[in-house]
Amino acid sequence: MIKYLIALLALVPLALHSPYLMQAWSGSRLDRWDWLFYLLFVPAAGWALCKNKWGKCDFRSLPVLVPMVILALGEKFYHINAVAVASSVGVIFAAVWLLGSWAAAYRLLPAAVILLLGTPSSSYQLSLLLMCPVYAAWAVKFALALACGIWIWYNQRSGLVVKCGALCFSAAVLLSGLLLLHSRDLYFEGAGFTPEFPQHIGEFWGRSISPDENTRRFFATSTVKQFRYAKSNADISVLAVQCGKNIHEIHPASHCLRTSMWTVHSEKILYLQDKFAVTEIDASKGSNRMLVWVWYSSETFSTPGFLGFRRHFTPNGNYYTYQISTPLYNNVENGRNELKKFVRALRSKKEI
Numbered sequence: 001m002i003k004y005l006i007a008l009l010a011l012v013p014l015a016l017h018s019p020y021l022m023q024a025w026s027g028s029r030l031d032r033w034d035w036l037f038y039l040l041f042v043p044a045a046g047w048a049l050c051k052n053k054w055g056k057c058d059f060r061s062l063p064v065l066v067p068m069v070i071l072a073l074g075e076k077f078y079h080i081n082a083v084a085v086a087s088s089v090g091v092i093f094a095a096v097w098l099l100g101s102w103a104a105a106y107r108l109l110p111a112a113v114i115l116l117l118g119t120p121s122s123s124y125q126l127s128l129l130l131m132c133p134v135y136a137a138w139a140v141k142f143a144l145a146l147a148c149g150i151w152i153w154y155n156q157r158s159g160l161v162v163k164c165g166a167l168c169f170s171a172a173v174l175l176s177g178l179l180l181l182h183s184r185d186l187y188f189e190g191a192g193f194t195p196e197f198p199q200h201i202g203e204f205w206g207r208s209i210s211p212d213e214n215t216r217r218f219f220a221t222s223t224v225k226q227f228r229y230a231k232s233n234a235d236i237s238v239l240a241v242q243c244g245k246n247i248h249e250i251h252p253a254s255h256c257l258r259t260s261m262w263t264v265h266s267e268k269i270l271y272l273q274d275k276f277a278v279t280e281i282d283a284s285k286g287s288n289r290m291l292v293w294v295w296y297s298s299e300t301f302s303t304p305g306f307l308g309f310r311r312h313f314t315p316n317g318n319y320y321t322y323q324i325s326t327p328l329y330n331n332v333e334n335g336r337n338e339l340k341k342f343v344r345a346l347r348s349k350k351e352i
Helices: 002-010 012-016 018-027 035-049 059-073 081-116 122-130 134-158 164-187 213-218 253-259 306-312 332-347
Strands: 204-209 223-231 234-242 263-273 276-285 288-297 320-327
Touching: 002 012, 002 081, 012 018, 012 059, 012 081, 018 035, 018 081, 035 081, 035 134, 059 081, 081 134, 081 164, 122 134, 122 253, 204 234, 213 223, 234 332, 253 263, 253 276, 253 288, 276 332, 288 306, 288 332, 320 332
Parallel strands: none
Antiparallel strands: 204 223, 223 234, 234 320, 263 276, 276 288, 288 320
């Protein structure tokens, strides 16, 4: 009876995040198909555990279960919903480990991976890692789900159970590698940079442009402004958004470009000063090519990447995101120099 009660309690963290999941699936084009992985999890888990012989409680699971519970229920302290959802999946996995031994947990693992594939923002992370369009990232996710199905079939056929220590060590190495890969971008904090956009900026003259109906609808809870600046040999577009309460209104610029059928040739962090950096994106569509700079800021800090912004975001905060872009007619360096001149004029600095 106690085991059944613990099993039910293990589902509570994920159930508590169901309103966020529903909002992500309905409000974000990036995550709109992720609910399918939740449907796939149910038969996958049943198949994985149908021949399992439940053993005694395995308390080696507690060093995994306790942190997962803390992360799953403590989202209000670190404000990253995707981490809380993924941790809720970890709670389910660790609870099966606790109640049914490591063998049961290992058999459930491929089904848990399928459930993790439904975590919001996972499509973006995969598209960023592979430098591919979002639809290709979805294809990769479904291919991974298929691979997990084959994994379950193999486990059922062979009865293989990988040792707990070997798998945990491999998972720790993989996680450490991913954290190291993103650590600088995730934790970089520059000086706050929330500029105004007057008619005259350095060598550039411009005006505000009224956002169209689709733009206003997309940024329903945010304040959006658009500007266009030019000089004799350069043309710069500006999108400035004061972020509202809905994080799903703010997408990484590369994702928006890819979903609009632009090809992203490169995406990298450009450190312009010790205390200021931007994400630089080189993209093309047909014969059109442009260079885009993006940064996120509050009054006290700025960060070049969406992950860093997402780490800081709270619904009641005062955050801004900026995108400035220029057409590329010759080479990237020429466009980069024009954007540097524009930002230098905005920052009123002699050098950048």
